[in-house]
Amino acid sequence: MSAGSIVAGCLAPHPPHLVYAENPPQNEPRAECGWEELRWGYERMRKRLAALNADVLVVLSPHWQTYIGTHFLGVPRFDSKSVDPIFPNLFRYKYGLDVDVPLAEAICARAKERGLVTQMMRNPDFRVDYGTIVSCHMTRPEWDIPIVGISSCRSTAWYSVEVMQEQALALGQATREAIEASGKRAVLLASNSLSHRHFVTESEVPEDMTHEHIYNHSQYLWDMRLLDHVRAGRGQAIIDEMPEFTVQSVSETDAGALTWMLGAMGVPDYPGEVHAYGTVIGTGNAVVSWVPPEEGASS
Amino acid sequence: MSASNPFVKGLVVPGIPHPLLAPEQNEGWQRLRNAFEAAREEVHSCGADVMVIYSTMWPSVVGHQVQAHPEPEWVHVDELFHELGSIPYRFRVDAELAHGWVRAAKGRGLHARPVAYHGFPIDTGSVVATKLLNPDNALPITIGSSNVYADRAETVVFAKSVTDALIAQGKKAVAVVVSTLSNRLFTDWIDPATDHVHSPKDDEWNRKLLEFFAAGRLEDVAQLSRQIHRQIRIGKVVNFKPMWWMSAAMGQHNRYDGKVYDYAPLYGTGAAVLSLTPSGEGVGDKEFDEDDVEFFTGDRNVLDGPVAQESSSALPAPKVATPSVAPSEQSPASSSGVTNTAKAPAPVGAYPHARRVGDLLYLSGVGPRQPGTNAIPGGPVRDADGNPRDYDIEAQTRAVIENVRLILEAAGSSLDRVIDITSFLVDMDRDFAGYNAVYKEVFEPIQATRTTLAITALPTPIAVEFKVLALPGDVPLTKA
Ligand SMILES: [Fe+2]
Numbered sequence: 001m002s003a004g005s006i007v008a009g010c011l012a013p014h015p016p017h018l019v020y021a022e023n024p025p026q027n028e029p030r031a032e033c034g035w036e037e038l039r040w041g042y043e044r045m046r047k048r049l050a051a052l053n054a055d056v057l058v059v060l061s062p063h064w065q066t067y068i069g070t071h072f073l074g075v076p077r078f079d080s081k082s083v084d085p086i087f088p089n090l091f092r093y094k095y096g097l098d099v100d101v102p103l104a105e106a107i108c109a110r111a112k113e114r115g116l117v118t119q120m121m122r123n124p125d126f127r128v129d130y131g132t133i134v135s136c137h138m139t140r141p142e143w144d145i146p147i148v149g150i151s152s153c154r155s156t157a158w159y160s161v162e163v164m165q166e167q168a169l170a171l172g173q174a175t176r177e178a179i180e181a182s183g184k185r186a187v188l189l190a191s192n193s194l195s196h197r198h199f200v201t202e203s204e205v206p207e208d209m210t211h212e213h214i215y216n217h218s219q220y221l222w223d224m225r226l227l228d229h230v231r232a233g234r235g236q237a238i239i240d241e242m243p244e245f246t247v248q249s250v251s252e253t254d255a256g257a258l259t260w261m262l263g264a265m266g267v268p269d270y271p272g273e274v275h276a277y278g279t280v281i282g283t284g285n286a287v288v289s290w291v292p293p294e295e296g297a298s299s
Numbered sequence: 300m301s302a303s304n305p306f307v308k309g310l311v312v313p314g315i316p317h318p319l320l321a322p323e324q325n326e327g328w329q330r331l332r333n334a335f336e337a338a339r340e341e342v343h344s345c346g347a348d349v350m351v352i353y354s355t356m357w358p359s360v361v362g363h364q365v366q367a368h369p370e371p372e373w374v375h376v377d378e379l380f381h382e383l384g385s386i387p388y389r390f391r392v393d394a395e396l397a398h399g400w401v402r403a404a405k406g407r408g409l410h411a412r413p414v415a416y417h418g419f420p421i422d423t424g425s426v427v428a429t430k431l432l433n434p435d436n437a438l439p440i441t442i443g444s445s446n447v448y449a450d451r452a453e454t455v456v457f458a459k460s461v462t463d464a465l466i467a468q469g470k471k472a473v474a475v476v477v478s479t480l481s482n483r484l485f486t487d488w489i490d491p492a493t494d495h496v497h498s499p500k501d502d503e504w505n506r507k508l509l510e511f512f513a514a515g516r517l518e519d520v521a522q523l524s525r526q527i528h529r530q531i532r533i534g535k536v537v538n539f540k541p542m543w544w545m546s547a548a549m550g551q552h553n554r555y556d557g558k559v560y561d562y563a564p565l566y567g568t569g570a571a572v573l574s575l576t577p578s579g580e581g582v583g584d585k586e587f588d589e590d591d592v593e594f595f596t597g598d599r600n601v602l603d604g605p606v607a608q609e610s611s612s613a614l615p616a617p618k619v620a621t622p623s624v625a626p627s628e629q630s631p632a633s634s635s636g637v638t639n640t641a642k643a644p645a646p647v648g649a650y651p652h653a654r655r656v657g658d659l660l661y662l663s664g665v666g667p668r669q670p671g672t673n674a675i676p677g678g679p680v681r682d683a684d685g686n687p688r689d690y691d692i693e694a695q696t697r698a699v700i701e702n703v704r705l706i707l708e709a710a711g712s713s714l715d716r717v718i719d720i721t722s723f724l725v726d727m728d729r730d731f732a733g734y735n736a737v738y739k740e741v742f743e744p745i746q747a748t749r750t751t752l753a754i755t756a757l758p759t760p761i762a763v764e765f766k767v768l769a770l771p772g773d774v775p776l777t778k779a
Pocket of ligand 1: 062063
């Protein structure tokens with residue numbers, strides 16, 4: 001068996017609005033249009049990933065929140081309906097997905113060796129969180145390769161962003177080792193938005209884009225600062241500034257997804273490709289892929 | 300208000316699933332299970348028509364949500380304690396009350412919506428509380444979310460909204476607050492036999508709160524919310540708000556019979572099952588250190604209004620400062636002696652707020668509506684469905700006088716230059732005394748002439764309106 005590898009790491013945000021606006025058959029509500037920049041950005045990223053022949057998607061979602069340790073989906077198949085608890089009017093999605101349980105178990109075991117608290121989730125009635133579903137759908141709507149689903153350990157709430165990052169970086173290293181040992185080609189999905197200040201009222205027509213803009217200018221500046229680091233290949237700067245970024249932009253990066261993904265990729269010193277930046281109810285979202293030079297990074 | 304309050308009982312219960320799914324694993328979890336079962340008797344014998352749940356484990360971020368599916372059904376699995384097993388449920392929801400709650404919340408200035416979707420994820424806490432307190436669906440339920448960003452004002456107003464709806468629908472209710480006391484869980488798996496409250500400090504605080512509850516001091520606990528948040532809550536949300544909700548719903552006082560069924564650790568948190576029953580007596584003395592609030596007028600319309608400027612969040616300094624006030628609000632239009640101001644409620648017809656003719660300033664009729672939101676302090680005289688409701692004439696009168704002051708000042712005059720007032724009341728018998736008392740506070744030293752009339756109705760659901768005549772600011776008072 002040849003060594004496995006991480007063929008791409010992606011920032012793959014999960015606003016249910018994007019799935020809603022695409023009108024896939026699995027989703028009940030219907031839309032006219034909306035959030036095209038982000039959706040078309042995802043489309044470009046899908047093309048970019050298609051050539052990489054991935055065997056598995058490994059996704060860490062802020063909306064599977066575990067206050068005791070990091071959990072991993074540990075049931076081979078799930079079929080159910082995901083209803084977004086915040087936007088049930090937009091997202092009621094029938095999903096069927098396969099889980100790469102052996103890889104999940106391998107990551108779980110290596111994370112435990114590194115001192116993290118871990119748990120395999122073995123309950124077949126468990127409902128997969130909507131963040132995981134949205135990020136996977138937008139990245140690979142065919143659902144034709146298995147996923148590994150990882151929870152977000154809430155160490156930011158318990159301790160601090162710094163403690164969260166220590167744990168997320170260790171989880172990233174465990175993820176990388178397990179993937180390399182598996183012989184598989186994996187795409188990692190960090191399922192989170194950037195700045196997360198959002199509107200607290202809704203427009204009558206959700207896809208009415210006249211209402212869509214960044215929450216305020218300072219949030220925009222923070223997002224652009226982070227994306228500058230992405231585009232310039234300054235992975236370490238992203239990690240270093242994460243505590244301040246997370247607090248100032250009330251960001252979902254508190255969940256550790258981005259840190260975990262960067263850690264698993266060895267903290268890239270090569271640029272990430274920004275496929276799109278756009279806002280959803282005022283939050284900043286970027287669709288980004290990092291493809292290691294040996295896999296043929298574009299720049 | 301307390302005489303007509305529709306809540307005949309209130310309970311506080313934990314939502315962590317061990318008392319439901321694994322009571323046998325720990326002596327304290329079993330005691331909590333027994334406590335739930337004892338409290339169930341109270342729920343079913345108190346004469347309530349419905350169980351209203353406020354769950355700290357159902358977060359919302361875009362306003363508040365209310366469960367309105369008539370018969371939600373699912374097999375629930377907790378995202379953390381999934382190993383304990385699945386919880387199949389089928390509940391009976393009072394959808395009429397849920398919709399009434401949402402309507403009332405909107406009427407009080409909140410953003411709210413009903414959720415009635417098959418498969419909507421009801422939170423573990425609401426599921427656990429309903430399974431243990433109401434296993435045979437003897438009572439219908441409804442559930443309100445806990446807005447992550449909401450602070451006291453929004454939470455209080457959300458609670459008063461369900462009270463409005465219950466009154467309008469003639470229902471009695473039991474309030475169920477789903478929350479632990481201290482909420483620090485262990486961060487690693489424990490042997491159930493070794494469970495204990497995370498720290499002695501958490502435990503001491505919990506016990507002090509239980510003393511208050513046992514003495515029926517609900518409002519006192521509510522007033523301690525910010526302190527509780529700092530001392531024994533992990534900061535996952537803006538503030539500890541369930542007791543604000545509970546006291547605003549049931550009545551903001553300390554006249555309750557409190558009963559603490561039991562208290563035990565639940566994976567490090569402090570969990571209690573307790574009940575509060577309104578009573579004529581109790582600890583009378585209390586300190587109201589925060590204003591009561593009837594309407595929410597905070598930052599709720601970001602989509603429609605100017606973008607709110609945040610004060611704290613810019614490290615890279617923004618290059619462009621956004622004005623915090625929309626241009627239309629900055630200067631009152633003033634032509635041919637006419638004054639209009641965004642500081643006063645918008646007119647409901649083609650008339651200005653005030654008009655100067657010669658040495659006199661005439662004001663159009665002024666009511667208590669709040670500028671911008673049209674909320675009515677003290678509550679409207681009837682609800683959105685046209686049913687009469689209890690309202691506070693003193694609060695309405697105060698708001699009228701405040702609006703008069705704002706218009707006078709926009710026109711360059713002031714309250715002390717008022718020379719004549721005609722007051723209109725929709726219910727002279729009920730309201731004259733309250734109106735008269737508030738009037739006296741302000742106008743006794745001013746000595747304007749006054750006439751008070753009873754009329755059948757005003758154009759909006761308000762109880763009082765003033766017609767005012769004053770001297771402009773540049774006319775000497777002696778000239779009158
Ligand atoms: Fe999210």
